[in-house]
Amino acid sequence: MSRLTAFSMGLALLLGAALNSVAMAAETMTVQLEGIADGDTIYVRAPQTQTSYRVRLAMIDAPENDQEYGVEATAALQHLLRGAGPLTLTISSTDRYGRLIAIVEDDRNRNINLAMVSQGAAWVYTKYAKSGAYAGDYSLFANAERQAKMRQIGLWQNPEAVEPWRYRRK
Secondary structure (H helix, E strand, O other), X not given: OOHHHHHXXXXXXXXXXXXXXXXXXXXXXXXXXXXXXXXXXEEEEEOOOOEEEEEEEOOEEOOOOOOOOHHHHHHHHHHHHOOOOOEEEEEEEEOOOOOEEEEEEOOOOOEHHHHHHHOOOOEEOHHHHOOOOOHHHHHHHHHHHHHXXXXXOHHHHOOOOOOHHHHOOO
């Protein structure tokens, strides 16, 4: 193995370890919104490095685009982030698709993840929300979901709405 190849491999391992340690330590990053994929995934760019990232909103699961209320969930996220200035990500980890898992706050310090649940545009993703970096916020999110359901807003207008994790298994 050449010295250059060994150096490159070592550098790649160091960078990977650094990214994992950032994610594990729930680090924050300031980013600019580039786009919205669906009701729980956005595209952002870190202005300091010009690096783009896909971000999965932590603790929530919005309907898929081809699922009932999926288009509306995407529109709700677009509305929340319309004209957004800098966003702050509190990153806990990455998922199997390489997306950063994060709480997203806008320049007015609104928790966008919580706002999606409060508006009835997403479920609390209990499977992941009850443990891990954000477990301390679980009751806040669960209460927001209960309130949205009681008010029958958003996806809760349909009392038989199917959770995205069940919908994806079909």
